[in-house]
Amino acid sequence: MNEVLKVGLIGLGTVGQGVVRVLATNAEEIAQRAGRRIVVTDASVRDASRARDCDLSGIRLHADPFAVVNADVDVIVELIGGISPAQELIAAAIARGKPVVTANKALIAERGNEILAAARAQGVLLAFEAAVAGGIPIIKVLREGLTANHIDSLAGIINGTCNYILTQMTAKGQSFAAALADAQKLGYAEADPTFDVEGIDAAHKLAILASIAFGMPLQFAAVATEGLSKVQAQDIQLARELGYRIKSLGIAKRSARGVELRVHPTLVPEDHLLAKTDGALNAIRVHGNAVGQTVYVGRGAGGEPTASAVIADLIDVARLVGADARHFVPALGFGADTLRALPTLAFADIESAYYLRLQVADEPGVLRAITSILAELDISVEAILQKEPRDDEDATLAIISSEIPEHRCDLALAKLRELPFVRPDVSRLRVEHFA
């Protein structure tokens, strides 16, 4: 057996503690797979007095994370998250020729191009399986498993907080605000939930997946996002009656027109696996021209699942230390010299099917006026559902459109809003059929 692989761990939060625990619990099997033992020898902690749910004996603790980079370790694991000082720490590790494993999706998505270039220049491995979808080895699948394919699209439930909230809204008929409050009480959502419910976290992950799938540099700024707060309880109910579930999806597609990178609440046909992925689970659908549709499901967050990904990367590192860098899998799957920035489409330019919900006065001629506007704009109605008004309430109309350019959908909405019997509360959500 080779020498021990000495790990320097920056950050002993949920994931860091998970890494220490799993490395200890599964030490023997991990050594049998990696060809050497993998041992955390140094770690940095912000608050050394805090109780931690793992055995830290044998680990030198440092207050200064840079001391971990400078310690006698073979590889750095960065788990503090955020841009700074994570970026400086990783840069320092690379400069010292030390491979890096990170779970930092924000950093990879926003600064990955420069960080990966630096790693490449030094011939140093930089691995980030844990940055996306926790324990699902989706980066390895895209980067090494589906490499024969021209991947034309991927779509995934990649934010557990959103999926938990939508699952609760669906199961209990709750409003978004009530489900969010429950999620916060249970620790599934942060006190400031913006990052999750506005789609920024999913956008980070989507940018990473799209780069690897399509062979383009990280283009986080091009991800279009739409938050969960616009989903109302009645939309979930109407979608169900039309045969759909509402999920917050990260979607990447490419066509001759360009690349779409978008995160938004989406109607998904109820018989698709993505529609059936509930709670805190993640699921990702990948479509390639050889393999067809494949789907990957698992826990997307938490100490142990994320540690599973971090340690898989460490095992790859353990095996490749000392190898010529030409034997490495390129960080984004494609050779760095072949990555090409691709033109991306804004929401206004995408094509999609849409779900429209209108509240209308219960008068004769309403349906004819609405369908006339849609027909004039060459928008076909794939499904329609009108709910009887109760008492003197307005009637509710839900429509699934054909695939149309979004600007045309919005034009139709503008015209519909001008109708005297259409109330201001209009909802528009995108629909994916995964044909």
Added chain:
Amino acid sequence: MNEVLKVGLIGLGTVGQGVVRVLATNAEEIAQRAGRRIVVTDASVRDASRARDCDLSGIRLHADPFAVVNADVDVIVELIGGISPAQELIAAAIARGKPVVTANKALIAERGNEILAAARAQGVLLAFEAAVAGGIPIIKVLREGLTANHIDSLAGIINGTCNYILTQMTAKGQSFAAALADAQKLGYAEADPTFDVEGIDAAHKLAILASIAFGMPLQFAAVATEGLSKVQAQDIQLARELGYRIKSLGIAKRSARGVELRVHPTLVPEDHLLAKTDGALNAIRVHGNAVGQTVYVGRGAGGEPTASAVIADLIDVARLVGADARHFVPALGFGADTLRALPTLAFADIESAYYLRLQVADEPGVLRAITSILAELDISVEAILQKEPRDDEDATLAIISSEIPEHRCDLALAKLRELPFVRPDVSRLRVEHFA
């Protein structure tokens, strides 16, 4: 860019043609990922006159497959299947120091230990992603993606023919014989369906997955199999009413008592992803102690999906040619010197929940007599369903038992069969809850 990787292809059937097509269609992306072009330069065909659905220009065709091994190629792709001459061809390639990619599950499952030992001795890569579950990169997932985990169980729909037949039986209420006949007409089942419907094909695949999951040599002979023919249309219907779907699963589990390797029709709770995987799809559930449950779904057979796996292996080979073998991922995930044969359990020794179906005369005291026998053997009834007799037919009784040793279940069945009002047509199927 490095030199071209020259591929010698043995076998130009469905998968071989798929490999030629996908390598041509996706040539540019594959080269960008592999760091070099991958080109089939030589191929062997049994019948050169047969029309093939791919462009063979530029490929030297040989009648003798050994001529491909001896040609000026960098890697051999073996796609003829079966034990001989595939084994001799692969041995010859290894002896010449040429890496091998194969889709041959029978050969790897039955002769893998010696073949992998020979490859190791020569420092030659031998890859077989295509041997299991077509386009789903499940071998890479187990061997490299979930390596942090102690994997305690896996279960999968890994035979598309069985899944197609069961899906048809479920959708149409067909008998096994009728659904099989339809599958044969449509080309989803062979004229001699034994290999698929008796679980031998799935047993090959399960033996490979279990080795990689558990770190043991290939133990194909230890796989217990039970065929599909014992499933009757009424079992499918009763299972549905009890909240289950019947799927043919390959199951590998390990515990302190030993390893279970088994293929058999199985009742799966209707809300589990495996229950929802229909038609010719494959799906595999893996449970690890860090990651929890993960599930992988995709097309399990066919030219293009299988070619996807073959070419992914070729890209790995392209990257690793010339590397020291200590940088290779071990063929079975664990270092070869750490593989340990594990004791395996026969069907009689496993523990499981069971579905029992009895036809009984519609007399007073029947239910009491049956439940008394079960209680005496300490078998709890988790669910029970009695169907009213129509006209003067017997009543049908379906029972889901608690988890019990199979020998005790069979003892109960023997005692039940002795009851005067129990008819000889008794059915017993295993139930998995994936707790």
